[in-house]
Amino acid sequence: MEQIRLFERRKGETSAKAVVRNISNYSLYILLILMITLVSMVSQDFFTVDNFVNLFRQISISGVAAIGMTFIMLIDEIDLSAGANAALAGVIACMLLKEEIGILASYGYAGILAAIIIAIGISALCGALCGIFHTYLKIPSFIVTLGVSYIYKGAALLLTNAYPVIGMTEKFEVIGRGYIGKIPVPIIIMFVLYFIAWFVLKYTKFGRSAYAIGGNTEAAQLSGIPVKRNKVLFFAIGGLTAGLAGVILASRMFSGQPTACANTGLEAIAAVTIGGTSAKAGRGRMWGTLLGSLIMGMISNALNIMKISPYYQFVALGAVLVIAVAIDKLKD
Amino acid sequence: MKVGSDADYILEFKGIGKYFPGVQALKDVSFTVRKGEILALLGENGAGKSTLMKILAGAYIKDEGEIYIDGKPADITCPEDSERLGVAIIYQEFNLVPGLTVAENIFMRRQPKKNGMIDWKRMNQMAQAIIDEIDINIRPTDIVNTLTVAEQQMVEICKAVSLNSKILIMDEPTSALTESETQKLFNVVRSLNKKDVTMIFITHRMDEVFEICTNTVILRDGQFITAAPISELTLDQIIEYIVGRSLTEIYPERDNEIGEEYLEVRNLTDGGKRVHPSSFVAHKGEILGFAGLVGAGRTELMRLIFGADKIKGGTVLIGGKKVHIRNEKDAIRFGIGLVPEDRRRQGLVLALNVRENIIMANYEHQKTWFYLDPQKEKQVCAKYIDKLLIKTPGQTQYAKFLSGGNQQKIAVAKWLNCNPDIIILDEPTRGIDVNAKYEIYNIIIQLAREGKVIIFVSSELPELIGMCDRIIVMHEGKISGEVTGGEMNQKSIMYLATVEGGKANGAN
Numbered sequence: 001m002e003q004i005r006l007f008e009r010r011k012g013e014t015s016a017k018a019v020v021r022n023i024s025n026y027s028l029y030i031l032l033i034l035m036i037t038l039v040s041m042v043s044q045d046f047f048t049v050d051n052f053v054n055l056f057r058q059i060s061i062s063g064v065a066a067i068g069m070t071f072i073m074l075i076d077e078i079d080l081s082a083g084a085n086a087a088l089a090g091v092i093a094c095m096l097l098k099e100e101i102g103i104l105a106s107y108g109y110a111g112i113l114a115a116i117i118i119a120i121g122i123s124a125l126c127g128a129l130c131g132i133f134h135t136y137l138k139i140p141s142f143i144v145t146l147g148v149s150y151i152y153k154g155a156a157l158l159l160t161n162a163y164p165v166i167g168m169t170e171k172f173e174v175i176g177r178g179y180i181g182k183i184p185v186p187i188i189i190m191f192v193l194y195f196i197a198w199f200v201l202k203y204t205k206f207g208r209s210a211y212a213i214g215g216n217t218e219a220a221q222l223s224g225i226p227v228k229r230n231k232v233l234f235f236a237i238g239g240l241t242a243g244l245a246g247v248i249l250a251s252r253m254f255s256g257q258p259t260a261c262a263n264t265g266l267e268a269i270a271a272v273t274i275g276g277t278s279a280k281a282g283r284g285r286m287w288g289t290l291l292g293s294l295i296m297g298m299i300s301n302a303l304n305i306m307k308i309s310p311y312y313q314f315v316a317l318g319a320v321l322v323i324a325v326a327i328d329k330l331k332d
Numbered sequence: 333m334k335v336g337s338d339a340d341y342i343l344e345f346k347g348i349g350k351y352f353p354g355v356q357a358l359k360d361v362s363f364t365v366r367k368g369e370i371l372a373l374l375g376e377n378g379a380g381k382s383t384l385m386k387i388l389a390g391a392y393i394k395d396e397g398e399i400y401i402d403g404k405p406a407d408i409t410c411p412e413d414s415e416r417l418g419v420a421i422i423y424q425e426f427n428l429v430p431g432l433t434v435a436e437n438i439f440m441r442r443q444p445k446k447n448g449m450i451d452w453k454r455m456n457q458m459a460q461a462i463i464d465e466i467d468i469n470i471r472p473t474d475i476v477n478t479l480t481v482a483e484q485q486m487v488e489i490c491k492a493v494s495l496n497s498k499i500l501i502m503d504e505p506t507s508a509l510t511e512s513e514t515q516k517l518f519n520v521v522r523s524l525n526k527k528d529v530t531m532i533f534i535t536h537r538m539d540e541v542f543e544i545c546t547n548t549v550i551l552r553d554g555q556f557i558t559a560a561p562i563s564e565l566t567l568d569q570i571i572e573y574i575v576g577r578s579l580t581e582i583y584p585e586r587d588n589e590i591g592e593e594y595l596e597v598r599n600l601t602d603g604g605k606r607v608h609p610s611s612f613v614a615h616k617g618e619i620l621g622f623a624g625l626v627g628a629g630r631t632e633l634m635r636l637i638f639g640a641d642k643i644k645g646g647t648v649l650i651g652g653k654k655v656h657i658r659n660e661k662d663a664i665r666f667g668i669g670l671v672p673e674d675r676r677r678q679g680l681v682l683a684l685n686v687r688e689n690i691i692m693a694n695y696e697h698q699k700t701w702f703y704l705d706p707q708k709e710k711q712v713c714a715k716y717i718d719k720l721l722i723k724t725p726g727q728t729q730y731a732k733f734l735s736g737g738n739q740q741k742i743a744v745a746k747w748l749n750c751n752p753d754i755i756i757l758d759e760p761t762r763g764i765d766v767n768a769k770y771e772i773y774n775i776i777i778q779l780a781r782e783g784k785v786i787i788f789v790s791s792e793l794p795e796l797i798g799m800c801d802r803i804i805v806m807h808e809g810k811i812s813g814e815v816t817g818g819e820m821n822q823k824s825i826m827y828l829a830t831v832e833g834g835k836a837n838g839a840n
Contacts, residue, residue, distance in 0.1 A: 199703070203703035203704050204702075204703060204704065205695045205704065208688070208695070208704070211681070211684055211688065212681050212684065212688070212692055215681035215682070215683040215684050216677070216678075216680070216681040216682065216683075218677060218678050219672075219677070219678055219679060219680055219681050219692075220681065220692070221640070221660060222638075222640060222660055222670065222672055222678055222679075223660070223692045223693040223746065224659075224660040224661040224663070224664040224693050224694075225692070225693075226659075226661060279683075280683060281683055282681065282683030282684045282685075282688075282730070283683075
């Protein structure tokens with residue numbers, strides 16, 4: 001989108017201002033490098049292949065949910081139901097694959113694939129319904145998704161009687177715990193999805209319409225962009241990626257917890273925000289979101305390694321989120 | 333205190349400079365304003381008038397130069413500074429809270445208090461006193477969003493009066509007013525002027541400059557050009573100063589040839605809400621004007637043809653074939669393009685760059701296999717930037733940083749990129765400067781010459797008369813008549829636009 005220049009000074013700008021603005025352009029990378037350097041100095045366990053594999057596996061869940069969230073936030077909407085949607089998808093997949101009762105338990109990998117498709121299909125459908133409620137009945141997305149998140153939560157609890165679903169067919173492990181070569185499957189899923197999403201956002205009509213819709217819905221409509229249809233589809237993608245995140249987590253924990261993913265949705269929103277997506281400024285990139293997820297994950301990971309109380313992690317994450325947005329605002 | 337003649341200067345600008353990303357908006361602007369003047373600040377769009385006034389009002393911070401108010405250096409860094417120094421500004425977009433009362437808006441942040449609580453009774457009395465002082469017909473307890481535009485403007489003036497402002501700036505105050513409302517505004521201006529309030533008017537309407545203003549200052553390209561009492565200037569001189577060249581002709585020569593009938597609209601209606609069944613035809617290569625008062629239904633009729641609103645009856649025929657237009661996408665497929673009336677709200681996505689805006693309505697011929705090709709996009713945009721003389725530092729410049737004229741050209745380029753046969757332009761020259769207007773006229777004629785059907789909606793009659801082959805007039809949602817050739821004069825069009833005549837003010 002933007003032309004890439006390493007350092008640029010605008011006409012009439014003092015050099016101090018230009019330095020601040022240029023630094024803020026790369027603030028994410030600078031922050032990331034700074035964190036890696038600092039934590040590496042403190043702990044030898046940090047800058048290791050094992051730890052980075054671990055780190056990426058940790059972020060893969062909210063990272064996947066953040067893909068759909070990027071589209072939704074690019075059109076200047078929000079999805080507060082991602083976490084609850086993910087938990088519901090995890091529960092549904094597990095129930096379908098529970099040995100003896102699960103109808104898809106005895107069909108091997110084909111059954112697993114079918115169960116996943118059904119679970120995330122339901123999630124995508126739920127997302128699409130939110131989109132329909134939002135665009136056709138003109139209910140703010142904030143309200144619709146907040147409302148349905150309670151419905152998902154209730155549905156997950158009702159389906160499971162509030163007990164975790166366990167005893168799935170063993171092969172279900174592969175999604176969350178498996179490896180291809182030396183790389184964990186969830187990391188591969190995440191990167192493949194980011195690559196697809198990046199391509200869609202940058203090189204397809206559908207993806208590009210997100211910027212126009214977020215920047216000026218009316219102008220987009222008058223330019224012949226199918227605004228309503230695309231909005232519904234963006235919400236469906238949000239549901240789909242949230243559902244997939246839930247399935248990955250359920251597989252990794254090897255249990256369908258109706259209350260899982262409590263933080264996943266908000267983490268995804270934070271990752272998108274830190275990643276620099278801003279509808280009103282016409283900005284947003286998929287890799288920015290991944291970077292945002294990585295920064296969030298790295299804070300948790302680093303604090304863990306340094307054996308700092310996990311309660312501080314929340315404080316640190318919150319602070320980074322607010323500071324990231326503040327730097328962003330200073331830029332304009 | 334300064335000595336002698338300086339004492340009657342209430343306001344002095346010295347070497348003001350202001351930079352925006354990629355442009356220098358003001359260059360070394362210096363002039364003085366005497367106490368009690370009604371100053372017309374004139375210039376094209378992008379000349380720097382609004383920027384200068386926003387600096388005075390504290391909305392922008394100057395990069396260079398000094399401002400003196402009453403001979404004392406004024407250090408203005410925020411709107412409160414300027415308010416304290418007695419400067420009030422009324423923007424085109426009012427600064428009112430629509431859901432609150434008139435009194436609350438007047439005394440925003442300064443509500444009179446009793447025992448730490450807002451003293452409503454006294455606030456309403458104080459508001460009434462100001463309303464009486466400038467003699468207008470509103471009540472302190474009226475909710476602002478129930479008032480007309482003219483009345484809301486009066487609330488802004490009341491606010492300025494309540495602040496004891498010495499300098500009152502008005503940015504195009506009459507652009508949304510009817511003739512009688514304008515006269516009322518001028519009466520208020522004159523009475524405030526008698527109380528030694530200095531006024532600065534930004535306006536594009538020359539007749540008003542001569543009617544109400546005492547002095548003029550003219551800016552061009554961010555620089556001070558001249559200042560003179562209004563009595564020493566003629567209209568032609570002023571326009572020459574504004575434009576920087578003498579305008580031998582306002583409208584370019586037309587050499588478009590009218591071809592066969594192409595678009596036919598039969599009894600098109602939105603069910604009688606804003607558009608009653610309307611019928612007309614348009615020909616290839618013809619520039620067809622649509623005149624009428626504000627609210628006559630011209631924009632709404634165009635939106636129906638373009639599929640932006642739901643058609644409730646009637647048919648559209650293109651090239652003799654009946655077409656079914658359900659939405660904008662259909663209209664584009666049938667070769668219709670609409671440049672909407674409000675380019676900032678409807679025409680462009682200001683947060684996106686020039687290139688994104690130009691290709692927004694049609695990605696088809698940038699498509700390679702199944703993805704969009706950035707190289708082809710660049711070529712397409714370069715072509716239109718060249719063809720329409722769009723002044724931009726580059727294709728990646730954000731649309732919001734361009735002047736009104738260049739923004740409008742981008743809105744036009746977007747539609748040329750769809751290669752439509754029928755182009756509807758709704759108020760294409762509104763709020764853009766004389767030079768940019770001329771260029772837009774040239775583009776329109778060029779398109780007509782290429783055999784496209786041009787529908788030109790405008791509220792400026794001279795423009796329609798100068799540019800169109802034929803003009804259709806609308807009144808209260810109906811087509812009330814059509815004029816061609818020698819009949820195309822202001823009088824006959826106004827007659828049709830008001831039907832019984834004399835309704836001109838009421839119909840707004």
